Amino acid sequence: MLRDTIKAAQVAAMKAGDKPRLSAVRLILAKLKDKDIELRTAASVPDDDVLVVDVLQKMAKQRRESITLYEQGGRQELADTEKGELAVIEEFMPQQMGDAEVQAAIAAIIADTGAAGMKDMGKVIAELKARHGSQLDMGKASGLVKAALV
Known part of the structure; x- marks a missing residue:
């Protein structure tokens, strides 16, 4: 179900001509495809939504670390790009606990x-x-x- 929502967001971004959002959604779908390929040989495959959330959490963590490093290195334009991707990734994640x-x-x-x-x-x-x-x-x-x- 979550995967379908992401695919629908890709179509909506294409129709709207929102290139940064489209790029971020495509990154998510590419990571999901990589994970699917990785799990082809696995003995047990987790529920699809659990798999998608796991991939999204890892991607979000990577973006947060990259933002910190880019800001420390004085590369604000790269940090802003990562922040945009992080915002798109977080849209698809379940509501986080306070x-x-x-x-x-x-x-x-x-x-x-x-x-x-x-x-x-x-x-x-x-x-x-x-x-x-x-x-x-x-x-x-x-x-x-x-x-x-x-």
Whole structure:
């Protein structure tokens, strides 16, 4: 379903003549095609929407890192291009949880699993990813889990 939405966005961008948006949507579709090819030999293939969200999260993370590096290097025009691509990528991602929601989810998981210290961090992260993986940035979440378990 999400893949169909992205394809429809490609058609709409072509009709509107929006070249930057069209370019970003084509990048997304190319990454999805690469992932499909990679999974041809896999033993089990995840649900299509889960696959698409995973690809989008990786692309968004790459864009954020690139923006930071370009801004540090004084290449604002490249950073602006990456920001445009990031905005298009984020349009297709599920609504992300806020910090308060993430902290509440972490507290609930810690209570459910009985995690007591840093030795249980892996268990908490795994459960958090299983329950809310598509709705949060795991990089930020791991810092919040670490803070909650100290």
